[in-house]
Amino acid sequence: xxxxxxxLARRDLLLAFxxxxxxxxxxxxxxxxxxxxxxxxxxxPRLLQDIGPGxxxxxxxxxxxxxxxxxxxxxxxxxxxxxxxxxxxxxxVLVMAKIAAHWLSTGLPLVLIAPLLGLQYGLPxxxxxxxxxxxxxxxxxxxxxxxxxxxxxxxLRGGGxxxxxxxxxxxxxxxxxxxxxxxxSASGLAYDAQLSLLGAxxxxxxxxxxxxxxxxxxxxxx
Amino acid sequence: MTINWFKYAAPNSFYPWSGRIIPWCYxxxxxxxxxxxxxxxxxxxxxxxxxxxxxxxxxxxPAAWMSMIIYLGMAFWGAIGLAFNTRLxxxxxxxxAPTGAIMTFIALWTGALWGKPTWGTWWxxxxxxxxxxxxxxxxxxxxxxxxxxxxxxxxDRAGAVLALVGALNVPIIYFSVQWWNTLHQGxxxxxxxxxxxAAIMLWGMLIMAGAFWLYCIGATLSRVxxxxxxxxxxxxxxxxxxxx
Numbered sequence: 001x002x003x004x005x006x007x008l009a010r011r012d013l014l015l016a017f018x019x020x021x022x023x024x025x026x027x028x029x030x031x032x033x034x035x036x037x038x039x040x041x042x043x044x045p046r047l048l049q050d051i052g053p054g055x056x057x058x059x060x061x062x063x064x065x066x067x068x069x070x071x072x073x074x075x076x077x078x079x080x081x082x083x084x085x086x087x088x089x090x091x092x093v094l095v096m097a098k099i100a101a102h103w104l105s106t107g108l109p110l111v112l113i114a115p116l117l118g119l120q121y122g123l124p125x126x127x128x129x130x131x132x133x134x135x136x137x138x139x140x141x142x143x144x145x146x147x148x149x150x151x152x153x154x155x156l157r158g159g160g161x162x163x164x165x166x167x168x169x170x171x172x173x174x175x176x177x178x179x180x181x182x183x184x185s186a187s188g189l190a191y192d193a194q195l196s197l198l199g200a201x202x203x204x205x206x207x208x209x210x211x212x213x214x215x216x217x218x219x220x221x222x
Numbered sequence: 223m224t225i226n227w228f229k230y231a232a233p234n235s236f237y238p239w240s241g242r243i244i245p246w247c248y249x250x251x252x253x254x255x256x257x258x259x260x261x262x263x264x265x266x267x268x269x270x271x272x273x274x275x276x277x278x279x280x281x282x283x284p285a286a287w288m289s290m291i292i293y294l295g296m297a298f299w300g301a302i303g304l305a306f307n308t309r310l311x312x313x314x315x316x317x318x319a320p321t322g323a324i325m326t327f328i329a330l331w332t333g334a335l336w337g338k339p340t341w342g343t344w345w346x347x348x349x350x351x352x353x354x355x356x357x358x359x360x361x362x363x364x365x366x367x368x369x370x371x372x373x374x375x376x377x378d379r380a381g382a383v384l385a386l387v388g389a390l391n392v393p394i395i396y397f398s399v400q401w402w403n404t405l406h407q408g409x410x411x412x413x414x415x416x417x418x419x420a421a422i423m424l425w426g427m428l429i430m431a432g433a434f435w436l437y438c439i440g441a442t443l444s445r446v447x448x449x450x451x452x453x454x455x456x457x458x459x460x461x462x463x464x465x466x
Contacts, residue, residue: 148387152380156370165366166384169359170391173398180402201394212387219379 004089005097012101015074026067027109033059034117045122052121053131053182060110060135060178061171064142065164067106068150071098071143072217076154085221091214099147099210107139127186130195137198138178144202144209145170151216174201231308233450234459240443247440251433258430266422275339278332279423284431286329286350288438289357290392292322296364297389300382310446312378313453315385316368317446321438323361330354349400356395360388374453 016023037055038048075081084094114135115128123131149167153159181194230236262280269276296318303311333351334344345351364384371377454460 148383152367152384153370158370162363162366162370165359166363169356169363169395170387172356173391173394176398176402197398208390212383216380216383219376219383222376222379 001089001093004087005093008084008094008097009101009104012098013105016070016101016105022070023105023109026063026106027113029066030059030063030110031113031117033062035120038120048121049123049186052118052123053127053186054179056114056117056121056131057135057138057175057179057182060114060139061142061168061175063110064107064139064146065167065171067102068146068163068167069160070106071102071147071150072154073150073159076221081217082221085217091217092210095147095213095217096210099143099213102147103140103143107143111135111139123182123186127182130185130191131182134178134181134195134198137195137202138174141174141198141201141205142171144205145174147213148209148216151213151220154217154220174198177201231310233310233313233454234457236310237447237450237459237463240447244440244443244447247436247443251436251440254429254433254436258426258433261422261426261429266426272340275336278336280426280430282329282332282336283427284434285325285332286354287431288434289322289326289329289354292318292325292438293357293360293385293392294389296322297385300385303378304382304386309378309453310450312382313446313449314442315378315381317442317449319361319365319368320445321441323358323365325434325438326354326358326361330358347403349396349403352403353392353396353399356399357392360392364388 034056037051041047041051072081075084084098085091087094111132115132118128118131146163146167149163149170152166153163156162177194177197181191181198184191184194230239258280262277266277268274296315299311299315299318302308303315330351333354337346338344364381367384368377368381371380451460451463
């Protein structure tokens with residue numbers, strides 16, 4: 001079973017690497033949205049420092065949602081998703097491997113570039129650190145929860161807009177605690193409670209999401 | 223006397239039964255509603271802080287209660303449907319969603335109308351208001367998903383999974399919004415009313431809640447009848463109904 005997880009994850013990562021443009025689009029979207037806000041609200045450093053954490057987290061949410069389309073749609077189109085469903089290994093485990101590969105190719109780059117964008121907003125050094133950690137804990141939750149939405153809307157007309165309607169309300173807790181951790185550290189307050197809660201969401205999503213995603217995939221391809 | 227519950231799980235026996243129930247639900251809802259309005263608008267005294275504007279509570283609170291209960295009801299029927307594979311449960315789930323969305327909308331709307339005279343603003347990012355707004359989005363998402371899927375079996379099951387995921391998330395959303403709110407703004411606007419509510423106000427509200435319950439049951443049953451007819455239009459019992 002471990003072998004099959006490894007094989008599936010490696011395949012997905014290889015595919016993502018070969019189709020770099022798709023992955024880079026998500027990253028560029030994130031960078032662009034973050035850079036657009038100062039142009040819209042003005043370049044006052046204090047204002048930027050205030051809105052920075054929230055803006056960056058909302059941008060991360062939107063980028064994660066945009067990337068969801070890649071998760072199952074391509075495999076669905078070329079029929080390999082049906083092969084995965086027929087495989088003898090438990091579907092939730094295989095789904096877990098796919099989500100992990102998806103996060104590594106779309107979520108992790110976002111986490112790595114975030115401190116650089118944080119500098120644009122004049123965040124202090126410690127807040128940059130907290131931003132990275134909070135995104136590191138939060139973006140896997142976005143991929144996990146998003147996978148449920150992506151599998152439910154698989155192959156539907158207007159799937160992209162629909163998935164945002166399904167998934168964004170469910171992203172709210174992650175947004176709240178992610179942004180407030182960074183804000184707290186920027187204003188010199190304790191932030192470990194927020195990070196702990198993000199960790200709790202991650203564990204909760206790790207337990208439930210692969211299972212729900214597998215059920216939804218079976219329903220969608222029934 | 224034992225009631226054979228499974229008899230009514232079959233659409234062809236549920237259809238005539240629900241047809242007989244609906245008028246009674248609506249009639250009782252109307253009677254209770256009139257009583258509650260009389261108690262709330264005429265008998266109940268004006269609040270010494272808020273004057274007469276508080277009277278919208280008689281609509282606002284029952285609608286808010288129903289909006290949450292109906293979401294749980296949707297998740298309940300979805301779970302029953304997934305577990306026992308009964309068609310009627312899925313029909314109930316689909317039929318509940320629009321009523322729930324309307325109740326959420328009424329709660330938000332009356333909340334705004336109440337907020338303007340008492341807080342001086344139509345909207346505050348209060349924990350309860352925000353989570354009610356997110357609940358409305360959850361209802362919208364459910365309805366949008368169900369209307370995007372054409373294949374009936376997938377429509378039922380996908381909706382049930384979404385309702386269950388949403389129901390798991392509602393408490394998480396509620397508590398995180400509450401926490402966020404206490405972090406962001408101080409007690410500039412407090413939703414807490416005076417703890418000792420006059421008995422007549424409480425009774426008026428409870429009777430109105432009863433009226434809302436009955437209305438929601440009646441509306442859901444009549445919607446579920448339409449869903450049933452549409453989905454089972456090719457089955458023998460619907461054809462019989464047509465030729466009778």
